[in-house]
Amino acid sequence: MEQSKGKKRKRRGHGLTRRAFLKGIGVGGGALGAGLLAAEAPRREGAAAGAPGTLGPGPVQVNLKINGQPRSLRIEPRVTLLDALRDRLDLTGAKKICDRGECGGCAVLLDGKPVYACMLLAVDARGRSITTIEGIAPKGDLHPLQEAFVARDALQCGFCTPGFVVASKALLDETPQPSLDQVRQALCGHICRCGTYPRIFEAVLAAAGRPVKAGRTT
């Protein structure tokens, strides 16, 4: 069901709402796209108003599996996964920056693949395994990738950082020894306004055990 990395990105069907509109993130984005497409299936099935199985518009019970824990919440079906995480579960590591799939600040892993949480309804994440930045490393600990981000100063204001860490984690899970170009491609759906990209490249390559020239980015 999941589309593997590197394959041609699937194009969207039409007639979808803005919420469902999908932005890929380069090579890694293929996986992102596939994750979202799969997640949408139940909604399309019950798309006709009042059809059996239609959710809402009032609040509904939604059970999610987040960072290995079952979480239950009552929300309107229109609530995005990002707003559910941030406003209802106080998991505020994923950031709301553009709210339309342009910046990557809200990236989470859905069954191990990076997705933009602002582009996915929470109800469509039912039955999937969601990993947020808070779940990347055990509580109180740092993942080697996070250690590399800190050591290499791959963050300034830090607002984009959770998204970059999540996407980098997904990259290294699939491609443990990426080239610089693969790192650029995997992170091209993310924006850092402070301009920390060179150090992010260094951190990801360092975490992958690849040689990095300090101060040099190519």
Added chain:
Amino acid sequence: MAETRKVRIGYGARLEEVEVQVPDGEPAIWDAATRLDVVGTAVPRLDGPAKVTGRAKYTYDVTLPGMLFGKILRSPHPHARIVTIDTSKAARLAGVKAVITFETPEFFAAVESEDSGRPVDEAAKAEPPAGKRRVLFAGEEVAAVAATTQEIAEDALHLIEVKYEPLPHVVDLDEGRKPGAPRVFPQHDNTLKAEVREQGDVEAGFKQADQVVEGTYRTPVALHNALEPHGAVARWEGKTLTVWASTQGVFGFRDDLAKFFKIPPADVRVITEYLGGGFGAKFGAGVVGATAALLARRAQAPVKLMLDRHEENLATGNRPSSVQWIKVGAKRDGTLTAIHLKSYGSGGIAGGAGVSGPIWMTYACPNLRSEEQDVLLNTGFAMPFRAPGFPQGSFALESALDELADRLGLDPLDLRRKNYIERPAKPLMEQYALAAKAIGWERRQAPPAQGAARASGKPLRGLGMGTAVWPVYGGPPTEATVKIHTDGAVECICGTQDIGTGTRTAMAIVTAEVLGLKPEQVRVTLGDTGTGMYSPASGGSVTLNSILPAVRAAAEGARQKYLKSVAPALGAKPEDLDLHGGRVVAKDGGKSLAFAQGASRLKTAVIAAQASRAENYKDRAAELVGAQFAEVEVDPETGRVRVLKVTAAHECGRVINRLAAESQVNGGVIMGLSYALLERRVIDSPTGNVLNANLEDYKVAGTLEMPEIVPILVEVYDPANSIGVKGLGEPPVVPTAAAIANAVSNALGVRMTELPLTPDRILAALAGTKEA
């Protein structure tokens, strides 16, 4: 009240001793002769772990019990009179707890402060009350709601019925200058009086010149787009107000709210523990801060009001556009004889569009004249944007100088060196040499003859450069406190905010240096007016040079108290003891104690020293300089520019944290690259609406645009304070666009005169046609 001290100033091997007048009580000045253990090393940020794990709580992440969500309704019209506003349906919607309308211009006047951008609209205030309020740009605030969820707040906005009477508008810079153009303010023309500044006699200067170049350069309106939007979480408890705010100036934000609600500043507490960028757009409480607090008061519940990305791009500030006509004259050997600049530009309904800073500060030239005009338009207002005016001015000046060099057959770098302004401890010549070497400047060739580049069809390479200059600001008042607890815990407290530059870590570094500890042993509190430790807003490259001298003075005070308490235990006098390597040691090499052990002998539970920052020392550290070189490759088929490499030599006085300083240089270069190649706000003239108010269509540089960047820091000793730190935020963004544009012009053999350097413009330049 002052004493004279000798300090060693300069850089590298170029050192000299000078006398400085310093205020009484200053600690030993850290000059070129001082060796430090922690300051200047590469220290990973103390808040790094919190940021990489998502634990860091920004304003946007604050949640309070019973908190409501605020939303602002904005005008879709660029200029209109509000005839009626009916909020009754919105107010009846289940979950809506407060609705306010901004029916009077006085609201905006009341939230205005000197630094929050929006104009104090005297003209609008003077309008008769019966005239109803005018909205002056698409995106201006009309009403606001607070509701139990974000979704309900959005629904409520749709239920507010506003009847507008559209008025004629103008959003285009050149249209706005025409006689008969719709006026933004009825009382006066859109084009304001020119600011004229002159030195020498430019006409005489041009007569002395052997070569004169002139050209007109254009730059777009750019948008800050800090990733955390503007916003605040406001909570009232009785008559006191606590606000978590996304601001680069907690004290300014506090004072604005105190003024707005007519309460003492002490009754307002503003907290910014983590800040998702600002770049100049987040000074003052502004409408957002005042609205959050007003909604909270009306609803009698805490309110979170964060703008969305669309709003960020409409109504939170911009870097004004510019049209610059510049004329430069020089002798055959490159000696400048005159520079004349005439410019106009618009930040919208308010905000200075001046760009002349670089011509007045960068190069030696006896005859200078600048004439600058602001043009008012029906668009969102300007806010300072990282080195306000300088990236624009630098683009025109450096482009003209490159053209001059080409005409004179001189190396562009030699032309800059020829017109160097000599100052003590100025490292620019060194920076030119280092950055030129790192890029391989000797490979630069004269630009191809017109038409030749296009004919070849091959990728075109070019090299270009520019000089950075920025005045050193910063100074008192700033206060800090350092505390030592009996368990050895050390705290450093200052109200200042960390905009993302590493202020928190820098405070720990200086405290650790004075107390002989490691930075991670210092607990830093910042971003809180409740500390009472005043500091200025973070803008203009002032944060570290304002706060660190106060931090050091406080740490020195705590050190003295600590040594006095511990001395008896070591059988020594306080002045014979030193703090080093986490221990208190006798200078004669005798006894020593671990720092915490020593602290356990304190007679009080805590010792605290509060200190204020002294005045700057006279005649030291007037400016920051830097040099950047860029290499580009242009595809003549597609018009695409790829920046291959940028070398950026900068200074910040004494380096505090090498890692953070280099990151800041990288960041400036990247922001400058983005401005050079991608960024521009696009407004539709007929509707007056911003067409690219998002991060998809308003392009900012991403991973694929990254060149190799080589940050080079030249440490300079020229102390105007006890630490010798000068600042770093602005200079790295100043010359990047100019250096890239010069590299592109060098590659094409055609002078590029308009930013951004988009493929259509490159192709038009290669084809020798006028741009569309």
